[in-house]
Amino acid sequence: MGTTDAGITAITLTEAELDRHVTHAPTRGLLSGTGVPAATDLLTFSPLRTHGLRTLADAVGGPFRVADELRDRLVIGELLSPAGMERESILLDGGTGELTTAYLFAPSDTRPFARSLDTLLRFAAVTEELAGLRGRFASLAGRYGPGTAAEATRRLLTLFQEGAGGEVPPYWKAAALIRPLALAAGPGTASGLSLDVPARLLDQEFGHGRVVRFEEVDFPATLTHEPTRRFLRETGLPEEAVLFHADTDVPLQTLREYVTEEYTGDCLPDELPAHADHLIRLGRLAGDHGLVVDGRTGAVLTHSGPDAALHPLNTDVSTLAFTLWLLHHERTIDEHLGNELTTRAYDHLAAAMLHTLTALDPAATLPDTTWHYWTDAFRDEAGGAL
Structure with missing residues (x-):
């Protein structure tokens, strides 16, 4: 050798x-x-x-x-x-x-x-071209949105079909259908966050009237991170998505306010994180995990009940919204294929989803992230996240 x-x-x-x-x-x-x-x-x-x-x-x-x-x-x-x-x-x-x-x-x-x-080797090379927006994908550089993602998928699928006699193996089909979705939202320039997520992206995906947008009166005084406030006002979050339910019944509460109201007798205030007044609850995730945003930095975390455990979830609300969009859009794609990906190649689908998410949001890969909700949810075939 x-x-x-x-x-x-x-x-x-x-x-x-x-x-x-x-x-x-x-x-x-x-x-x-x-x-x-x-x-x-x-x-x-x-x-x-x-x-x-x-x-x-x-x-x-x-x-x-x-x-x-x-x-x-x-x-x-x-x-x-x-x-x-x-x-x-x-x-x-x-x-x-x-x-x-x-x-x-x-x-x-x-x-x-x-x-x-x-x-x-040609399939691997062309997939790398997509990731770098070079070669046969160079014309897509600087372009973002669902249309750009769809065009990237069309090009990649065509190249795979030509090399596979028209029958694309499950691994490459998952790569072609999922990896280009990273182009659906552009890097944050106007928003001050990780991504510029157009409000219409969520409206088109979840339906008009099913995206909640908050008003100034809904924000606690400790939500001081202006890009987060602006995103929640102008772009918003889906009221309900895969694994997620937004808190819409009352104005947004600090974690201390929420726990005091919901868990009286079960969770004492001194069991909360020291900065609980700066953690703003946005909703809940399946499995009894609260979802909070740090009102000072905009970081999004999970909070697990009375043990007060906090874990990084997303870099900010823009990547949270993208994750919820990605999960919903993946299900739409797979339903169109007759659930081919989830039944024939769940592990390949999960890997493609994790690659797509971490390409835009490194929260799961940071050194201080010991557990990550989305990573566990994507891997869990029995749990049905995908």
């Missing part, structure tokens, strides 16, 4: 290493010639460097049963998944050059991935 240069940009295999394992000529030529990158934004071939070329049967071992027709598939890489998610292995059929994926703890449950290694 070798590398192309001191930068270790690619992994190559010798003819002796390929030996009888890879007889498909184009694949053999690629692996012994230009090689494969150690990693892309989506996947890694580093198992080749760590373990060499090994069969699925050798990689699994132990008690896991491998179907006879799969035993000689070669484990050549892994899909890169958000933290906390199992990595799925990339398997090569050395005779046909076709690629599938499977978890090593369920090695016989394979899914189609790409018709060839060359196709896989």
Whole structure:
């Protein structure tokens, strides 16, 4: 096994290493010639460097049963998944050059991935072009909104269909339908927040009259972060969304006011965070989690009952609104597909959703974030968030 240069940009295999394992000529030529990158934004071939070329049967071992027709598939890489998610292995059929994926703890449950290694590398490259808005997506740079996201999806799906004979594997379909949604809202320039979320984006998604916009009289005096006040007045939040219900029955309350009124006898005020008067409750999330915004900074957090635990949720109300839009829009897409993504590729869908969210809001990846509600909700297939 070798590398192309001191930068270790690619992994190559010798003819002796390929030996009888890879007889498909184009694949053999690629692996012994230009090689494969150690990693892309989506996947890694580093198992080749760590373990060499090994069969699925050798990689699994132990008690896991491998179907006879799969035993000689070669484990050549892994899909890169958000933290906390199992990595799925990339398997090569050395005779046909076709690629599938499977978890090593369920090695016989394979899914189609790409018709060839060359196709896989092209799919990964074009997805990176989308992320950087370059190459075939350069014309979309500086453009935002649902129309731009839809155009990016159309381009990506077309490229995948051309390389997959019209039948796009679940992983790439999830990537094409979900990752471009990051373009639905632009970076915050006018709002003073992370994103500029047009009011019409929420109105179109949730329905006219189902987005609550607050008035000055609704704000506690401790909500002093002006960009947050302006966003809640002009853009607002959906009254009800996946996993979320806004507090609309009374003017917004501080966390201390809310707890005193709702949990008298169960939660003493001195059990609240020291800055409870500056935490403004916006609503609740499924699972008995309150949702609050820090009136001084605009940060959005979850608050869990009498234990007074606070956890980062979103950077601010603009990324909160985008998250609620993203969840609702994903469900609309999947319902249009007959729930194909949630039934055939839930893990791929969850990974694409987490990638899309963290691309715009790093709250889940900050060093001080030990638990994150959206991350747990997206991963939980049984919970039905997606």
